[in-house]
Every structure is written in C-alpha cells, then in structure tokens.
Amino acid sequence: MASVAIAGLSKRFGTTTVLAPTDLSIEDGEFVVIVGPSGCGKSTLLRLIAGLEEPSTGSIAIGGRDVTHAAPADRGLAMVFQSYALYPHLTVAENIAFPLKVAKRPGADIAARVAAVAESLDLTTLLARRPGALSGGQRQRVSIARAIVREPQVLLLDEPLSNLDAELRVRMRHEFARLHARLATTMIYVTHDQLEAMTLANRIVVMSEGRIEQVGAPLDLYAAPATLHVARAIGSPGMNLMPAMIEEADADGVTVRLPDGHAVRASVAGAAGTTVMLGVRPEHLVPDAAGPFAGPVELFERLGPLSFAHLGARGAIGTVVAQLPGDRRVTLGETLAFGIAPDRVHLFGPDGRALPRLPA
C-alpha cells in the first residue's frame, strides 16, 4: 500500500497537449476511479503513473518516493488492462506465477504465493487450465491475480471490465469491491461506466479534454457537480439539462425563465440577464399540475422499485426524465407535470461552472 502524489504532471505528443498540468493526491489504500469521455486522457494519466509514458512536465511520488524517472518495474505497482494479455500457451498457474519467475523468486515461495492469490480470487480449481478454456470473467480474474501476486503497493486498472457482458460486469464489480476491502491496496481504476465509478470509488476523478474537472466523494459529485461536464458524467439516468435565462435576482436566489415561458426558482446566487443551463435530477421532480416541467409521456421505463417517465421534447427543452414510484400507473401520451424545490435546482453559467448555492 502506498500513497500517490502527482504534481504539475503533463503530457504532450508533439504539439498536442493530451494532459494539462495536473495535481492529484491519492491516499494510502484509497480506491480512486477516473471517469470521462473517450480521448480525455484517462489512459495517458494511468500510463504516466505506471511509467509507460515519459511526462512532459511534473513529478510522481509513490509512497513518498519520487519515481518520476524510475522504470515501470521499480515503481512497486501493477497494471491490469482491458485486454487480459494472458499467455495462451501457459496454464493459469504459470500465468499467475510469471511475474514471480521474472523476479527470480524461489520455487517454493512462488508456489505458495500462487496458491494464496488463486484462493482469494476463486481460481484454485482452474489452475491447470489454459486461458483458451476459460470464460471472460475467469480470464479477467487471472489477469488480476497475475497483477497482485507481487503484492504491488498500487494497482492500476484501465477499463478492466469493458470486455465483459453486463451480468459479468456486475459480478466483477462486486469482486473488485471485495478485493479492495481485503487487500487494502491503493487502486486507481479507469472506467467509462459511471455506475462502476459511483459504486466502487472512495473518490471519483472526473476528467475532460486533458484536465481534471472535479475530484470528490461519489455522493458529493452527484449532489454538487462543479461543472456541466461533471453533471453530465455522473448519474444514470442523467441530470435533465435545458437552456434558461436568469430574469431576476434577490436575497433568496434567482427566478429563471425557460424557453417555453415557464418560471423556475433556484436557491442560487446569480445576476439577472445571465444565460444559464438549468439542471434537475429525475428524482427531484415532484408531481405538480401547475409545474414548469410538463409534457406527454413518450417512453415509460419500469424498473420494478421505481419507474422513469420520459416527457416529449418541446423545442429547446429536450426530453425531461422524471422518476416515479414503481407502482405508479402511466399511459403513454398522458400529460404529466412536475415542479421542483428551489434548493434542488442546479444552474451552470456560460463558462460551464455551477453558480454558487445559497445556504438554506
């Protein structure tokens, strides 16, 4: 286990900056999940930490030791990739043992470590098989076993579940949570899947276009996204977002006008005349016949314990998704209307940053 401290770390390829100077401190034993759209620099950041890329500027310390220019093998970390990269001609046991063989550990030592790791990942009965005779989830477990067999201080994972089907992803997600609880290894995990981020992370790092947008505990990012990008990245179904204009500001907040003429109150500090994006989470919409968010139900998603009503788009106001109790009956085409409490409304300014909330 070790902390990871990144200071001023950046990466250019030629004249293209793919990672702007970045600071990030990860605590010993933390599970940090990096999310963001394709091409935003997640893998680059991970590869810099691993030592697979040379930084353009900045430094990396692992466990308090500067490893900025250390070889990958001397950083005390291991990396698991999306493609399992197992050796097809070796058995599961030989694949797991491989890093220990390379490190020239004594044979008895190797056998004991392999047995222990296989046990912890439920691979004991598969040790004699070759990768070709394993399922996708079993292969991914072998690649994790191979990564942790040397007891890395930091485990880096780049979209480790993205090749697996939906059911297996959920199972493996639970295994990662258990693995982290058991090993207490510092883990840095890259994913596209915000549900993986929400459920696994101690802290989430949201990236966009080569920069860190926000770092925080999952529920803090969910409740108070600092930017439009974070609001879009966290939550499923996502936050409803629509253009609006601040019409009036007073001590309690602002009155915002939607393109269809409806007014919405928000407990937010802002100036009259500002163009904003208004954001509301589906679960914060409350039935209100005179409410500003209204429209015919175009799609009704029944999930069992709850349902989501998709209200048809009205011009600049796109589809609005509202959460309803699971036992609520709705017919397609029926018009529903919702309101929202002022302290549940998010407003994002022209620069994409959230306008400050007013204390309740």
Ligand SMILES: Nc1ncnc2c1ncn2[C@@H]1O[C@H](COP(=O)(O)OP(=O)(O)OP(=O)(O)O)[C@@H](O)[C@H]1O
């Ligand atoms: N060797 C390279 N030379 C030039 N550009 C590169 C190189 N490697 C990556 N890039 C660019 O850097 C940017 C970030 O790439 P990176 O792989 O870090 O993104 P990512 O967030 O991991 O994306 P994905 O979710 O698709 O895996 C991309 O625009 C990519 O094209």
Ligand SMILES: [Mg+2]
């Ligand atoms: Mg990537």
